[in-house]
Amino acid sequence: MSSGVRKRSRELLRAELAKAAADYIADVGLENTTVADIAGEIGVSRATFHRYFHSKEDAIVAAVRATRISAADCVRTADASTGDSVWATVRRAFDPVVDAINADAAALRKRAHLIESAAPVRARLASLNDVEREELTSALLDWVPDVLQAQAVAGATVLAFELAWTVWSTDENADFGPALDRAFEAITAVATLRLDPL
DSSP, rough: HHHHHHHHHHHHHHHHHHHHHHHHHHHHHHOOOOOOHHHHHHOHHHHHHHHHHHHHHOOOOOOOOHHHHHHHHHHHHHOOTTOOOHHHHHHTTTHHHHHHHHHHHHHHHHHHHHTTTTHHHHHHHHHHHHHHHHHHHHTTTTOOHHHHHHHHHHHHHHHHHHHHHHHTTOOTTTHHHHHHHHHHHHHHHHHHOOOOOO
């Protein structure tokens, strides 16, 4: 087996273990379980768990990374039509993300509640958003030649996702698509909002 195949196999196993661990932790609570409990639940030894993850929090972050769809990749593969607004095209580009979230809604909502209750995990995931903004800015430069404008669109897009995620994760009956639409529309509306005279 080549080193590349071994590395890929290890990455796949790590992703599967991370998702199983995160699902279990979401069910029982981060503070209510130990590494030994998690390892036993997902069918590995503590030594194997620590070979892939430094901590319980590390496993949760790894699960998020494993299931996250690259925003930059969505933009690069989007069907962009001349004359359409960049903002509307960006929203359409994320239809695959919407489908993926809705397909695994129950597990992702549990994970969202877990992350909200774990400050160290939230802090680490915040750095992922910074990376995502940078990657998205780079991808948007194919559509928006001005760097500052591309950064603005990327920042607004990440914000829209955060707003939609917050609404969606707290409403068991919500569909992520309409939640994301409302977030995009809210940001659009604010850009043209006029102050009423006092």
